[in-house]
Amino acid sequence: MAEQLRHIPVMLGEAVEGLAVQAGGRYLDGTFGRGGHARAVLSRLGPDGRLLLMDRDPQAIATAHAEFSGDPRVSIRHANFSSMAEWDETAGGLDGILLDLGVSSPQLDEAARGFSFMADAPLDMRMDTTQGESAADFLAHASEKEIADVLWIYGEERFSRKIARAIVEDRTEHPITRTGQLAGLIERVVGRREPGKHPATRSFQALRIRVNGELDALAQGLESALSLLKVGGRLSIISFHSLEDRAVKLFIRDHSGRVQGSRRGPPVAAAPARLAAVGKAQFPSEAELAVNPRARSAVLRVAEKLA
Numbered sequence: 107m108a109e110q111l112r113h114i115p116v117m118l119g120e121a122v123e124g125l126a127v128q129a130g131g132r133y134l135d136g137t138f139g140r141g142g143h144a145r146a147v148l149s150r151l152g153p154d155g156r157l158l159l160m161d162r163d164p165q166a167i168a169t170a171h172a173e174f175s176g177d178p179r180v181s182i183r184h185a186n187f188s189s190m191a192e193w194d195e196t197a198g199g200l201d202g203i204l205l206d207l208g209v210s211s212p213q214l215d216e217a218a219r220g221f222s223f224m225a226d227a228p229l230d231m232r233m234d235t236t237q238g239e240s241a242a243d244f245l246a247h248a249s250e251k252e253i254a255d256v257l258w259i260y261g262e263e264r265f266s267r268k269i270a271r272a273i274v275e276d277r278t279e280h281p282i283t284r285t286g287q288l289a290g291l292i293e294r295v296v297g298r299r300e301p302g303k304h305p306a307t308r309s310f311q312a313l314r315i316r317v318n319g320e321l322d323a324l325a326q327g328l329e330s331a332l333s334l335l336k337v338g339g340r341l342s343i344i345s346f347h348s349l350e351d352r353a354v355k356l357f358i359r360d361h362s363g364r365v366q367g368s369r370r371g372p373p374v375a376a377a378p379a380r381l382a383a384v385g386k387a388q389f390p391s392e393a394e395l396a397v398n399p400r401a402r403s404a405v406l407r408v409a410e411k412l413a
């Protein structure tokens with residue numbers, strides 16, 4: 107049962123420290139999951155603070171309601187954090203925004219969600235199970251090139267073209283609707299090359315990112331976060347994929363007032379600084395990795411709004 111599956115919060119102390127929570131402040135946790143970070147924010151918020159909890163996963167939101175709907179400081183929204191600027195709770199500006207990107211352990215561990223190649227289940231992969239197309243829907247209509255591009259760009263899968271060709275060939279006979287079917291196809295095409303790593307790992311991650319529009323949501327979320335933060339407000343973002351971390355890093359850099367343009371071209375006047383990075387990128391400690399191997403690709407970046 108999903109409710110019994112746990113999620114160990116990643117870089118909990120560092121991410122919440124980065125928010126510099128003030129008693130009485132207004133905060134947003136855009137990726138509630140199972141509330142590990144939210145609980146730590148609440149413990150520092152005092153009686154007059156406010157915390158808006160968002161998640162696009164209805165199971166996560168059901169957990170939030172079960173635990174927090176009696177707390178007058180908390181509001182709960184089942185929504186993509188890309189829509190954060192549309193809610194009344196964010197209208198007066200925010201003192202801090204936390205995004206802990208990607209999927210939660212309950213999503214990965216509940217076979218029926220279709221995120222994992224470890225158990226056979228419908229090939230769904232939607233975080234928001236109330237809308238949008240599943241991974242099976244995508245694989246049923248996408249062109250061979252589109253599938254290959256997704257596997258290559260989001261998964262850096264070397265055999266993206268071979269796998270895409272096999273998917274398009276196989277689907278004329280049997281629609282690809284199950285995780286086990288897709289994992290078996292990939293293993294057949296690629297073989298077992300990397301010891302200790304299933305050959306479908308990269309493709310499953312890539313499809314998940316495509317199905318959930320994760321990079322588009324992040325780009326929109328970053329823009330909205332910058333507009334909603336008050337001066338002095340903090341952004342604390344944990345990424346698990348190099349493309350996500352790159353997007354966060356460049357967003358902070360591009361708003362930090364540094365001179366833009368190439369070394370050879372004419373200098374371009376810097377836009378006024380609106381964000382400053384707080385420290386460097388942080389990574390999980392050895393001690394954390396020893397108890398939570400799922401933290402291994404995490405990168406935390408913190409920024410402060412200047413203007």
Ligand SMILES: C[S@@+](CC[C@H](N)C(=O)[O-])C[C@H]1O[C@@H](n2cnc3c(N)ncnc32)[C@H](O)[C@@H]1O
Nearest residue numbers: 115137139140141142143161162163186187323
């Ligand atoms: C890594 S988990 C967060 C775990 C959480 N910090 C905790 O301690 O329990 C990521 C969560 O963010 C949600 N999520 C990912 N992208 C989202 C988006 N664009 N909008 C809203 N929720 C999102 C997922 O559904 C998942 O529940």
